[in-house]
Amino acid sequence: MPSRSTHAARAPTTDEPARASAPVALARRTTVERILDTAEELFARHGYFGTSIRDIMQACGLEFSLARYHFGNKDALFREAIGRRAGAISQQVIASLDALLDSLGDAPPSTAAIVTALSAPAFEHLKSGERGWHNYLRLLTQNSCLRERPDLTAPFYDQYSPAAARYRQAFALALPEADPDTVRLVQRFVESVFHLVLNELYARAAKSNAQVKASALSPAEVERMRTYLVRFAVGGIDSLARPTPDNPDS
Template identity: 35%
Template sequence: MEMAEIDEGRPADEPKLSTKEKILDAAEELFAERGYYGVSIRQITQHAGVDLALANYHFGPKEELFRHVIARRAEEHSHRQMEYLQNAIAAAGDGPPSIEALVRAFCEPIFDRTMRGGPGWKHYIQLLSHTANTKQSHGFLAPMNERYDPVVEAFTDAFKRALPACAPHNVHYAVYFLQGAIVYLLAETGAINRQSHGLVDASDFDAILERMVPFFAAGFYALAGRP
């Protein structure tokens, strides 16, 4: 909840992190890498360099710690996604938005944070990918996934306006495919590096984006001409 707290005017380049931040950073990294059940509180506090008991003291039980990890960045992230969407819409003036611009606006804030947001954001995005690909059989994951539904729905609405001739359900299919590709790309498993023998680098999201925009835009156009 309260993140910066007192923070008595120390400069931003000072590496002194509060205990809460150290725990959140470590939890974020390890949850992203091995999943919720693959990490213990002991591993988190050890990786953070703090005492075991402090995790429970500051954040309560493990599920609550997980929720705090998500809550720390969720609002800022979804807010920026909406900004990119508004910019893509505004760039088209009074006309319908450009499909290419919408595809780019959907991917770019995520890719940008992964590549240039620092390690914390990179881990957070990977954690998003991990949970987005997980069935919510355990309830505490549900609010996290549902948090991004409004963003997806706003993009879907914009796609519908950009393709008025396209049947609405086909727009949903197309957005579904786009979401899927993004979720998989963000996992950065490295499979594509092996399969392409180095021709494609899973961590070079700039190069990936330049292929995604024409690729998925063409897909949208192809579905627009179908009943």
């Protein structure tokens, strides 16, 4: 990407110390971050197809040409936006699972504990009111609309794959009678429910704010929806992965 390219450097003179380039580098980073912050918010609110580069640049008050210079095109900008927090959230959900497993010793985790650990980092971000994470998590709920464009979401899934693998292993421990295909289905089900709950939170916030703001999500409301997520997901897992008296082969 152009924003990551390294330009040929000339040796500084005695009248021009090497550190003189630092403000320029800082300005470049600030410009890129402003574009990414705005892109993250608009893509989250209007989706990939409902947002143009011109919309983004007008919203952040920068020249259209700067987007072309730093990112090239809309696809590249979207990939950068959806990938830039992926490594962080992946590490956070792995750490949440590690803390759970460490607390249990050799005992297997429950499905409720796994779902709670998986969702904990995201809900903590929402309760903090930090706008960047609020927008990013909303952006992730749009992934299902881009199944025909896996190239756009690859930067997220590539970085999140270690966390996804760890949680599949945890669900397999909690459901020792389930085959690998069922475990994968359980994980997809939980992720889908998670996105539905997030979308419900954003919809509730939108009703009270013409422009959705992080502050519109009260910690109490976020925590209440997290409880619903765990209860609903665990009920679904029990139905998917455990045989019932009426259908012992299910």
